[in-house]
Amino acid sequence: MESGFHGRTIGSLSVTGNPKLRDDFPDNLANLTDFVPLGDFDTLEAMMSEDVAAIILEPITSVGGVRIASRKYYDSLRELCLGYGTALIFDEVQTGFGRTGEMFAGMHWGVEPDICTSAKGSAGGFPLGLVILSEAISSAPAPGEHGCTFGGGPLAMAALKANLEIIKEQNLVANAAAMELVVRDELGRIPEVKAVTGKGLLLGIELECPAKPIIRNLLEQKIIVGGCDRPGMIRLLPPLTVQPEHIKQFAEALVKALATAAQGVGA
Ligand SMILES: Cc1ncc(COP(=O)(O)O)c(C=O)c1O
Structure with missing residues (x-):
């Protein structure tokens, strides 16, 4: 392909x-x-x-x-x-x-x-x-x-x-399916997130802005996410043991990173 x-x-x-x-x-x-x-x-x-x-x-x-x-x-x-x-x-x-x-x-x-x-x-x-x-x-x-x-x-x-x-x-396969819904729910509330693609815990977060400064800012907040061939997309592959509280923490960090990027800091 x-x-x-x-x-x-x-x-x-x-x-x-x-x-x-x-x-x-x-x-x-x-x-x-x-x-x-x-x-x-x-x-x-x-x-x-x-x-x-x-x-x-x-x-x-x-x-x-x-x-x-x-x-x-x-x-x-x-x-x-x-x-x-x-x-x-x-x-x-x-x-x-x-x-x-x-x-x-x-x-x-x-x-x-x-x-x-x-x-x-x-x-x-x-x-x-x-x-x-x-x-x-x-x-x-x-x-x-x-x-x-x-x-x-x-x-x-x-x-x-x-x-x-x-x-x-540890029912990790079922956890991956369940946590996808939590990610979609949390990220669905963030206006700069245009779409979430993928399945389970292999997810692409499509942003309104370039992903690189956001990925860098998240790293400063001690959260590792990936990039991909689409410049406006963050790739999320958390451990299959991830829990709702970690996803909430990620969503908060993403909001912070987006706000920082919008101010032109870290761009
Ligand atoms: C989907 C996919 N296939 C194959 C590979 C390559 O594996 P390897 O580096 O062990 O050759 C990778 C590596 O990231 C991959 O993501």
Whole structure:
């Protein structure tokens, strides 16, 4: 997707939409890739053929501007891929492990990809990346044909298992869904907030003003938020343990930051 970000190794860079990132590595394989806007099904459908190996997307883009499409779009994508024998790949590196209020974002629409990648929230901060394959795909390589040095490392697997137990015991997936409503309620009262996009605790706050000075001011108030490819948007990915009082505290800090920016201080 044009707004997709999949990483900076040569394979994942080749399917990353932002040309600014790719241009520094001109030998990437983006010449084998076509990029389309997330949510534009007609353009995608018109480009399809049986030569298309895979469609890869972050089901909800993160750094590309917290973009989300309609339920119908994800359903249609699934059907389209089945029709052409094309693999549907969801990059759930950011959206996986409860971040969006479901264990994986595809579950919001009941859409199961053929390949799912995940990482960030998988082992509670311990470095772990994973690839989940459908049976049809996982049975294709013969034993030994695919692997990696640290694949299935015992420490990472123990951290994954512990993290899964904590997510379950502390109902963190449900908490992410519930806290989204609190964020939307709190931010809905701030006139400079034009819209809140995203799902669960992967949210984009669209502002009337540039986001950079606001992000800087929030940091001075000891609150870390992210930016993204949209200059007027703040990206919010709080811990899944976040509670209403923290969100209230954030909303107050945001109001302060907006007031400071309006006075021209910190701009
Ligand atoms: C959605 C998404 N996919 C992939 C990656 C890349 O992961 P890595 O840096 O481990 O290659 C990132 C990194 O931020 C990401 O946000």
